[in-house]
Amino acid sequence: MSKNDIKVALIGNPNTGKTSLFNQLTGLNQKVGNYPGVTVDKKEGLSKLSPTQNAVITDLPGTYSINPTSIDESIVLKTLLKKDIKESPDVILVVADVENLKRNLLLFSQIKDLEIPTVLAINMVDQMNRKGITIDLSLLKKQLNTEVVLISARKNEGINDVKAAIIRCHVAAKASPLCGVDHKIDPDYFMKLKEISSDYSLYELWLMVTQSNFPETVTKEEKEKLLAFKQDVSKVKKYQHKETIYRYQEINKILKKTYIIDKSKATDLRARLDKIFTHKIFGYVFFVFLLFIIFQSIFDWSTLPMDLIDGTFAEISDFAKNNLPTGVLTDLITEGIIPGIGGVLIFIPQIAILFLFIAILEETGYMSRVVFLMDKIMRRFGMNGKSIVPLISGTACAIPAIMATRTIPSWKERLITILVTPFTTCSARLPVYAILISLIIPDTKIFGFLNLQGFVLLLLYALGFATAILAAYILHKTLKIKSKSFFVVEMPNYKLPSIKNIFYEILEKTKSFVLEAGKIILALSIILWFLASNGPSSFENVEKNTVQNPLNQHLSEKELQQKIASAKLENSYIGILGKTIEPSIRPLGYDWKIGIALITSFAAREVFVGTLATIYSVEADDEKTATIKEKMATEVNPITGEKRFNFPVGMSLLVFYAFAMQCMATLAIVKRETKSWRWPLIQLFGMGFLAYISSFITYQILS
Amino acid sequence: MTTIATLQKGEIGYISEESLDSIPLKLLEMGCLPGAEVELVQIAPLKDPLYICVNGSHLAIREETASKIQILKVNSLDV
Structure with missing residues (x-):
């Protein structure tokens, strides 16, 4: 990112095609990062606006309003309130759905009042004819006092207009409030609020009061004054309601002159599909x-x-x-x-x-x-x-x-x-289930x-x-947590999926899995490898002892190597660990070999299969399940003389793997998302306890 | 009390001015305004949530919220 790039924040209601527009503007030049201090993914992309001008576009989470109700939405407010020259957006690009322009303009009106240059892109205009919608674009521009562009992001129409409008908007750098929250609600109250600081627009100050969200640039003194406004909670709440109604009145006035919808053209596709998909049976x-x-x-x-x-x-x-x-x-x-x-x-x-x-x-x-x-x-x-x-x-x-x-x-x-x-x-869990099921069922x-x-x-x-x-x-x-449960879900129109959006979505999700889980699985694999290939002082003699053991003299070279690998594992740190925990897992029907596999499963559960393969002297890099299976099937419990993986042990293991929290990567994510070690630890021990008890009962009943 | 929750499927009402304070801000922002026409489109199989259409927005809200929003009832056939 160079200094001359325009910083654009992309914002809009959910289901307005915001993602489509982002994908059209940036193509594959996207990256997902983190917002400093919070865990929500920050999607950014570079867009070539003109041969000489680039823009860095940040895709903010979809929201109906600046006032947040979820973590995703609070990012929008935080980003918009920032006064840091490096991070605060130069231009805000608001995406709106042509069919539901009224509601979409609420968010637009809030953003406009922040007094940041704003471009409004009205999306899905290819649907206008079919839905009987007409827009007086030039009048709308005048009324909203901003750049307005009609686009169809999915059909890649109007994208160049958006780019041009961003540049124009950036150059003009004019920004004026649309509604103004003050005069219609309580002029005195808002006058006092305005006096606190001239560094912020009135609406920004009002947001700081209502959301208790203060950018770093706010001084201590200003913050105290703002908090004083917050004391009369019911008044703040009432004024927020009034503000919203006032905004809608203004929007209605503007749309009355510029936006016509012929309701008779509405199709009943939604109604017909809803009848099926939300039918009670x-x-x-x-x-x-x-x-x-x-x-x-x-x-x-x-x-x-x-x-x-x-x-x-x-x-x-x-x-x-x-x-x-x-x-x-x-x-x-x-x-x-x-x-x-x-x-x-x-x-x-x-x-x-x-x-x-x-x-x-x-x-x-x-x-x-x-x-x-x-x-x-x-x-x-x-x-x-x-x-x-x-x-x-x-x-x-x-x-x-x-x-x-x-x-x-x-x-x-x-x-x-x-x-x-x-x-x-x-x-x-699947590879583990697959091999156990094939052994016992x-x-x-x-x-x-x-x-x-x-x-x-x-x-x-x-x-x-x-x-x-x-x-x-x-x-x-x-759980004694007081938290207001609130539920509003928009039921969007049925749409054909866009292949491009789906492709990017899969790419992003897969990438985040590989990066998030990958680094932990990889690190753990290396640690486990170290523990499995090193041991206390006697470890070095294992190979020699195995070779010299008279019982092994008739073995072929290959068999001998497998024997050595197996003996090494048994005497390694991890082998010792497995033997240490053996007494505690014996009631579940497991021996130290299975114990090792349980421990290594913390990298990823499927490692169970590979570990047993090594222990049972199957070539480790040969994932032929059949051979591992054969080995497991012939493994004998020396105490009972029965098969090691008999029905009770197999069932006990299946139950164990169904319940136990054997995934370090998941624990790390839970820690990140809950911002505390408490919950992942509760998961680890709670699920572990459940797994242990259930496997114990399963084994004892069946054996 | 007549509220959104007492509407029958397919029925239409108008949100009354008095319920302004009991409408959550989020719903107001999504177009659930006093005076607005509201239609009960569908009721979920277990009687909850309710699927409504108000001011061009199609929303699912819980019965608990819907029962706080007073309306004036108009039979859809009379309009």
Whole structure:
């Protein structure tokens, strides 16, 4: 970003095509960062306005007003109130939906009163004819005293006009309030407010009073004076109401002269689709059917790319092993870093496919209908209709799911959603479930058509959801958090999804997963590698002892190497750790080998399979499940003489993996989102306790 | 008391001036203004939330909020 770039803040109501406009203006020149001090993602992009002029465009979260009700929305206020020359926007670009211009202009009128140069882009004008809308553009410009552009972001129409208007607006740098909050409401009151400082517009001062949000530039003295206004809370509230009504009166006056809508042209597509999607029986049937299709597709479509990633990383690892000089550094690269990166990337197919579906559901407007259908049910369990999105996303990965809770305005409902989301069956649990099920559940059909193994997997999904809901209920009844539950959801028009928007959405979500979860999984993989390949002083003799052991003399070179690897692991730090915890996990039916796998699962649950592969002397970089499975199937419990992975142990493990919080990356995200270690620790120990007890009961009953 | 919550599906009412203070600011901002025409479009299967159309905005609000917003009822057939 150079000094001459114009800083543009993009702002608008949700469902106005703001994202489409952002994507059209910036293309692939986007990056997601963080706002200093807060956790909300900051989306920025570079746009070439003219051959000589660039702009940095910041995409602010969608909001109906500057007065925030959720964390996402509070960012808008914070950004707009900033007086820092480096960060405060030069021009504000407001996007409005042509069909609902009146409501969209409320936000515009608030922004205009901040006295920052503003461009209004009226979007979806390609719909005007069909909806019977006519606009007197030149009069509207005059009345609003600003640059107004008609665009159709999806069809890429009017984008150059927007760019030109930003430049003109920046050069003219004129900014005047539209409504002015003072005279119609209480002239004396607002006169006094205005006297506090001349550095801010009256509306900015008013926002500081109503929102208790003070930019750093406000002096202590000014802050005290502003807080004094806040003392009469009911008056402030009353004036906020009056302000809003006054704004609408002004908007109505302007629109009466400039905006005509012929209601007879309204189509009944919305009504017809709503009748189906919000139907009291069919609505739910359709939703369940849709979920079924989505999960089915995730499994069907992701197998191939996942195998491909898996194979590629094994090959890279092999290649590196064969071509790099032997040594610790090579071991770190081939056994720590490469598998670590592979362990992150393997999840991309499932996550990308799930977010493809979620993006389609949101883009089309269907998701709002699901929220509408589910709110009452979710509320009984202390959550919000909006919690349904995180709970579905959680089946791919808890990390983006927890980030998706930011739209829930009530802190209690949001917290509960965050806490229970990790119970939903994420994609990292699947490899574990798959191998255990294939070991203990016979591959037969029940009722003549239903595959028993598949049915058990389905039950595990149901178990995850049921536990999430039950845990939510318990939290709802026990958490003593006072937080006003508020719920207003717009039911947007049904739209065909834009491929471009969906593509960018998947790209962004996947990128944030790789960066957020990736760094933790990678770091942990390296630590675990170190613990597994080093040990106390006797560790160095392990290889020699194994080679010299008379029992091993008849082994082939390859078998001997596997034996050495296995013996090394047993004597490494992690092996010692596994043996240390063995007494405490024996009641669950596990030995120290499974103990090691439980510990390494903290990097990512699926590491369970790889760890057992190493322990059972299968070539570590060979992910042939069949061979691991065979080894696991023949492993014998030395005490009972029975198979190690018999039915009780397998069930106990399945239950353990369903409940335990074995994901460091998720814990880190929960810490970030709740700004406290308290909640991730509660999750870790609460879920761990539940897992331990349930596995204990399962094993004791079955054995 | 006649409120949005007492409307039948498809019925129309006008938000009364008296309820100004009991309308949450957020709803006001979304167009739920005194004097505005409000239509109950759909009721969720468990009687809650309610799907309304007011001032061109289609919104879902909870019954709890809707029952605080007084309206003057007009049978849609009479208009």
